[in-house]
Amino acid sequence: MASFFRGPFQSTPFQQAIEKATDGNQPSEDWGLIMRICDHVVMHEDSAKEAVKVIRKRLQINPVTSGWRTIGLTLTLLEALTKNCGKSFHLQIAQKDFLKDFRGVLAPKNSPPTAIQEKVLGMIQIWALAFRDDPELIVVGQFYEECKQQGLEFPPAEPENIIKAAVPATGTIERPAPVARSMSQPASATMPRQDRSASDISSHQTIREPTVLKQMTPEQIAKLRSELDVVQTNAQVFGEMLVILQPAEEHPQDLDLLL
Numbered sequence: 001m002a003s004f005f006r007g008p009f010q011s012t013p014f015q016q017a018i019e020k021a022t023d024g025n026q027p028s029e030d031w032g033l034i035m036r037i038c039d040h041v042v043m044h045e046d047s048a049k050e051a052v053k054v055i056r057k058r059l060q061i062n063p064v065t066s067g068w069r070t071i072g073l074t075l076t077l078l079e080a081l082t083k084n085c086g087k088s089f090h091l092q093i094a095q096k097d098f099l100k101d102f103r104g105v106l107a108p109k110n111s112p113p114t115a116i117q118e119k120v121l122g123m124i125q126i127w128a129l130a131f132r133d134d135p136e137l138i139v140v141g142q143f144y145e146e147c148k149q150q151g152l153e154f155p156p157a158e159p160e161n162i163i164k165a166a167v168p169a170t171g172t173i174e175r176p177a178p179v180a181r182s183m184s185q186p187a188s189a190t191m192p193r194q195d196r197s198a199s200d201i202s203s204h205q206t207i208r209e210p211t212v213l214k215q216m217t218p219e220q221i222a223k224l225r226s227e228l229d230v231v232q233t234n235a236q237v238f239g240e241m242l243v244i245l246q247p248a249e250e251h252p253q254d255l256d257l258l259l
Helices: 013-021 031-043 047-059 068-084 086-093 096-104 114-131 135-149 160-166 198-214 218-244 252-258
Strands: none
Touching: 013 031, 013 047, 013 068, 031 047, 031 068, 031 086, 047 068, 047 086, 047 096, 068 086, 068 114, 086 096, 086 114, 086 135, 096 114, 096 135, 114 135, 114 160
């Protein structure tokens, strides 16, 4: 737990996870870590700003000394966040300062590889076309037009359905399909069939919960709210731990907290 009691110059576990996911020394993309980062942003909308802050720093590294692989992995993470984390993240990239830094990757002095050029231009174009009907994200479209006026050559635009799938308006964390239950598994192992519909269950809970609250005294309600605050705080801390902990690499004290 030492990482949570950090000084003013130490990065947070979430920032460390982003740095690890974009580390050019790793042999391949760590998609498990990338999706955990996306999960964290979906569950904690305020972390979208923190993620973009770290990504901007990664995009500004000197490719001559650090290599293009770090920037390439940063683009991969950025694309995953844009696709999976919805508008809370889109609002963070729809900022002139960020877009300027993003285009800065293509500065002639850096001599970016063709693959990096195509990736950056393609992402700007897809964002602009996907966000064009949202007034809060219109700055991306304006930036796109400015880039074209300045002579940047973009690839042919993707079809509308591809664009919408690439940048959905809401968070849609993609997961591998669950493994189907083996046909040889005994039927008795299946869960009993529920006859009540989802709407029946929902309406039952909606009616029941206020009744329970009405039966509680003000002191009991205050205590319940206090306990819920503690649970929420613990969940947030554990969420940050799960972002950075890796199997077989956890500290014994951290593992004890998760058990």
